[in-house]
Amino acid sequence: MSQTAVKATPRLLKPKVKQTLFLSLLSVFAAIWILPLIWMFSLAFSSNEALQISTNSLTPVDPTAENLIAVIQGGMTPRWMLNSVIVTGFTTLSTLILSAMAGYAFARIPFRGKKIVYPLVLAGLMVPREAMFIPLFLMFAEADYHNTYEALMLPRIAAPLGVFIMTQFMAAIPMEIEEASRVDGASRWRTFWSVMVPMSVPAMTALGIFTYILTWNDFLWPLVSATQREMFTITTGLASLQGNFAQATELGSLMARGVIASLPLLILFFIFQKQLVRGISIGSGGK
Amino acid sequence: MSQKTIFSERRPEVPTAGNRLVKSVKKDFAGWGFIGPFMLIYLVFLVWPILQAIGLGFFKIDLLVITDRTFIGLQNYFRMFWGENMEWTLGNMWEWRIAGLLLLIPVFRGWRSKTLSTLESVVYSASLVVIFAGVMGLAPGDGGRWNDSLFWLSFGNTVLFVLLSTPVIVGVGLLLAMALNRPGRWTGVLRTVFFAPYVLSVSVLTLIWAFLLNPQLGLIGTFLEFIGLEPISFLTSPTLAMPAIVIATLWWTVGFNVVLYLAGLQDIDKSLYEAAEIDGASFWQRFRDVTWPGLRRTTLLVMVLQIIASFQIFGQVFIMTRGGPNGATRVSIQHIYESAFRDFNLGYASAMSVFLFLVMIVFSVLQFRFSRDET
Known part of the structure; x- marks a missing residue:
């Protein structure tokens, strides 16, 4: 013992x-x-x-x-931040609404053509976006639509990842909950807004935070589309200042811009870390 | 009579043919109404550009007069893939071609374990043989040159970046995930630390790292001096620039892989570890016999995602080195970007986009399969 x-x-x-x-x-x-x-x-x-x-x-x-105060008060940085906030905010909101709507239809409404359309949307997951910026550029150039917020937002909203996530999530919501609302006489539109959307908040938070970060950090498309200085986003704007820094004279000011550009994301990250991690796992097919 | 009317009013509850039709038309209407807004944007801004890219590759389009398009057939592709005095030799790039042909082994194993269907295995094998045994034997002979040698230089650098970054970022991701896969508050804090750089934008990344790697101003140079070495100018060195960019990218994105690996580790049956413990298995044995096989699916997914992400590398090199020194870090997207916006040749840029698209779609298809297969 x-x-x-x-x-x-x-x-x-x-x-x-x-x-x-x-x-x-x-x-x-x-x-x-x-x-x-x-x-x-x-x-x-x-x-x-x-x-x-x-x-x-x-x-x-x-x-x-x-340095921080000087950057906030003068120069282009405030304008670029504003552009980023507008573009990212609207893109995230639109992605959430359109994806939730499409996800609801794909998960719950047996309509004709669904069996063709849904695989078409899933196939879009495989498209490497960075390889497609030339035709997109030409499209917007023909319509004379570059250097606008719409040009910065629309290609990002077209990403099918959100639809995939929302379809998966909504298909898993118990049928009875939706049926109860339908029996009460609510229209599909009302059922969607008052039952399905509130039920999907976890998935939508994950998708929203993921979309927000990806959009804020978009580089190639804003670089190509927004060529006027006042239409830069903070991501491309900050890049435009980094051409030639041999000396330290501008260092403090540059780093202050870096801090300002990353603070909104870092704060969001500390609040929503769990949801972001969830978004990554679902979004990449890891479950 | 009145009773009858009441009855007939209730009749619609009983499904009839006409009634069903009305209901299904209503469902069609609702379904298309709900997907309509997304589908419109999807078709216009994602599907249409793909079809356009294929078409545009056959034209000569000047950036300054974009409406002025001349059909030139396959000339853009000819410029990419051909050169003067082209010759097929057995020895051209033979190391790479043998390495490529070795990929037949996993295809064969996938076929035997029924992960791949026979049709898929045949298609993959045939493509591997055609590309590595056949096409890659072509190169400019004596006194010859490629029509656009920068195209091949940047594609080669992109492949180099993929080959360097994938094992490093996936491997470190796995190690960190294993280290962080334990309960506790402190581990949670550490996870946050390793993940935080992922949320930064590429221009913040380059801002930090261009200075960090700067021999006079950066911390790394100071550290090297401190331990008695000469500060190295990483980003202006033809051999060290690419590895430096791999390290910066590792710092930036490894958190993403850690997240996926942590999820994968959670899915491994705990009782397997307990059984291994009882058997007195060493750390290495547990890793080899439990962890690694349990992470098979996750590893495939993480690798493919990493390959796809690495092929799209652009921002890091474009901002930090502009492709230099002497083209050592010039990558495919930069070449496409500059052909379009510096050389004004949009048709040629389109053709190159199609090529890059085709290369990447191979890996995307694999991702699609791995993420949906069980086991």
Whole structure:
């Protein structure tokens, strides 16, 4: 009996020590991983004079918000942020509404032609969008529609991923819930809005946050379509400033723009991390 | 009489032929009404451009006068795929071609394990043989040159990026997921840390990394000096520029793979680990016999998604190196972009888009299959 006790003690202890050691090691690695982000923030809050001397500090040197304030008050950055907010907001909203509507029909209404149309939509999942920007460019050029918000939004709304996600989710909602509302005499349209949409909030949050991030970060299409400076999004605008930075003179100001461009996403990410992770898993067919 | 009318008013409850027709027409109406708005946008902005791209590839279109189109047949494709003094030799790029032909082995195994149907296996095998044994033997002979050598340079760089980035980003993703696959608050915090860069936009990524990699201003240069080495100018080095971009991309996107792998790890039956533990299996044995087979489907999916994403690389190189030094990081999308918007040749850019589209669709089809197959 005493023998087993002696044997058991180190066995119980060892994994715990190992676990702690392992987690500490992983934490060190995580700290290195996050360094580049911390560096961006600390440079953004350093004074430009201090940056002339050294750019290697991980805490703000001579801390000041002057770069941030200057960027918010002047130049094109506020306009680009506004463009991004408008384009991303409308794209996300439209994607959610149109995908939920189409998803509802595909999941619940037995209409003729569905067996042909749904596979056609699914096939769209396979289209690599980045390889298709030339014909899209020509289409909008012929209609003389470049440098507009619509041009920035419509191709992104055409993505079929949302329809796929919503169809899957709505097909899994129990039939009885919808039928109860239909028996009460509600039209399909009302049933959709008052029963199916509220029931689908989890899927729609995941889809919404995923769409928001992808749209905000779109680069190639806005680069091609919005060529006037005042129509840049923050993503293309920030890229346009990065051509030639040999010196550190602009560093603080550039990093401040980087901070401003990423803050809306980082905040959203910290609030909706779970939903985003869910969106990725469903969206890529991982389940 | 009045009773009869009441009865006949209730009659519609009983399905009749006409009644059913009305109901089904109503359903058609509702169905098409609900999918209508999306379908319209989908057809106009996704399906139509694909068909257009195929057509436009046969034209010469100048960016400055886009309505002025001249039909030139296959000339755009001729420019891409042909050159002067073309010769077929057995030895041309033989290492790559043998590597490509080795892909016949997984196809054969897929066929034997019934993952692939016979028709699919035949199509895949035939394509592999035609491409690697046949077409890739073609190259410009002595004194010859490609019509557009930049096309092949950028395609080669894209393939190089795919080959470098896929094992690295998938492998690190798997390792991190295994390390982070344990309960606890702290692990949750660590997951957030590794995932956070994924939400940044490409221009923030390049902003951070172009400076980070800068030999004078960046942290990496300082670190190298600190340990007594010369700071290296990664992005201007022909050999190190591409690996540096792979590392930056790893930092940026590995969180995505970690998420998929974590989901895959959750699906593995816990009792398998317990059984392995009782058998006294070592860490490596547990990985080889439980984790790795259990992640088969996830790994296939993650790899294919990574390949598709890597083929579309553009922003990182376009902003950080502009394809330099000396074309060492020039990639396919950049070549398409510049052919269209710098050289004003939209027809040629369309033809190249079709080529890239065809290459990528192979992997998309595979993704489609893996994500829907059970097991």
